[in-house]
Amino acid sequence: MIPKRFEYFCPTSLQEAISLLGTYGEEAKLLAGGQSLLSLLKLRVADPKYLIDLGRIAELAYIREPGACDAAARTDGPEGEIAIGALTTYAAIKGSRLLQGRCPLLPQTAAVVGDVQVRNRGTLGGSLAHADPAGDMPAAVLALRAELKAVGPSGERWIRAEEFFLGTFATALRPDEILTEIRVPVLKAEKAVYLKAARRPSDFALVGVAVCLKLGRDQACEEVAIGVTGVTEKPYRATGVEGRLRGRRLEPKAIEDAASAITLGVEVSESIHASQGYRSHLARVYASRALQAAR
Ligand SMILES: Cc1cc2nc3c(=O)[nH]c(=O)nc-3n(C[C@H](O)[C@H](O)[C@H](O)COP(=O)(O)OP(=O)(O)OC[C@H]3O[C@@H](n4cnc5c(N)ncnc54)[C@H](O)[C@@H]3O)c2cc1C
Known part of the structure; x- marks a missing residue:
């Protein structure tokens, strides 16, 4: 339970990190x-020689809507978007009035991650960079x-x-790169839902569907x-289900049919x-429930 010796750095700017x-x-x-890494260090699954603590880099913790004249606004982004610094905690996301009003899927998902302690320390960037195959935020x-x-x-x-x-704990980040920001669209006509099946309230997802x-206008699925x-x-994105839904009216039968493709190709x-069978069943049921709820 004691990590191997490492040298500790505590940069105060992104450039320094x-x-x-x-x-x-x-x-x-x-x-x-540290909600994933500290356990890995203590179990000696990870034994880095150098630890670079991002925790003092204040410029990486924010939730804001970049204005049209903002230098940070992307010219090729969606019509409205919200920028979230990688070091923003689950608790900050859960409590953000901006996100609750303009992109409620993120606060809704953050609210079911772990327990209060985990949500107070764990970060959106850490969750995505860690890429746990049962992590909640990746689905959202x-x-x-x-x-990103x-x-x-x-x-x-x-x-x-x-x-x-x-893949499992593997992302497109290069070894010398830091994940700094996540951009999500402002949800206008879109409805969003995250549902997860877990053994107990603060557990990782057996299955999670966002x-x-x-x-x-005719209640058919546009997007x-x-x-x-x-x-x-x-x-992963359930493109098999998405394809079966586009253009169809979302009657319960259409939703059931589409949800049956949730594990197609995986x-x-x-x-x-x-078991595989039980998890597949849960995935189908949760896909169907999440779609019904969004509708
Ligand atoms: C008791 C408990 C219950 C939990 N329950 C859940 C749950 O229900 N759902 C869930 O999704 N998660 C759960 N977690 C995991 C939790 O969400 C972690 O917070 C998250 O996986 C990692 O975020 P972190 O900020 O703590 O990152 P850390 O643990 O500090 O880092 C994780 C990894 O990401 C890398 N990293 C971190 N930030 C960056 C960055 N900006 N750029 C590049 N690499 C980076 C680190 O080097 C490390 O490899 C639980 C954890 C605990 C301890």
Whole structure:
């Protein structure tokens, strides 16, 4: 339960953190809220020589709506969007009036992550960079079609949520990059819901389904995006379900039919908590319930 010896750095600016990461490379690890990394250090699953604590970099903790004249506004982004600094905690997301009003899926999802202590320390950036296959926030950012900003020594780049999660604990971030910001769209006509099945209230998801749904005038599905977590080695977009819904009126039968495609093309995980069959069943049921609720 005692980590191996490491050298600790506590930069106060993003630039300083990038420079430290550039210097120590793969021997270094970034520390955000520590809600995943500290256990890994104590169990000696991770034993970095250098630990770079992002916790004092105030410029990475914010939730704001970049104005049209704002230098930070992306010219190619959606009509309205909200920018969230990677170091923003679950508690800040859950309590944000801006997000509650303009993108309620994120506060709704943050509210069911772990317990109060985890939500007070854990960060959105840490959750996404950690890429736990049962993490809640990845499902939400997938359904929101979020964009993630990575900054490294050679500048910044934007990564679509769909391209960010590569596998279990594996992301598109390069070893010398820091995840600094997450951009989510302002939800106007879209309704969004996150539902998770867990053994107990503060547990990781056996299955989690996030839905963003836009209905047309005739109540037919105009646009839909579904993020799924807990089911396989990485969070994914349920494109099979989405394809079956677009253009259809969302009667219960249409929803049931579409939800049956939730595990199409994925190898469903098996664990002591849920067999493949049970997890597949849960995924179908939760997809259906989330769609009904969004409708
Ligand atoms: C008791 C308990 C219950 C939990 N329950 C849930 C749950 O129900 N649902 C859920 O989703 N999660 C749960 N978690 C995990 C929790 O959400 C973690 O907070 C999250 O996985 C990691 O966020 P963090 O800020 O603590 O990151 P850390 O633990 O500090 O870091 C995690 C990893 O991400 C990297 N990293 C962190 N920030 C960045 C960055 N900005 N750029 C690049 N790399 C970065 C670190 O190097 C490390 O590899 C639980 C944890 C605990 C202890």
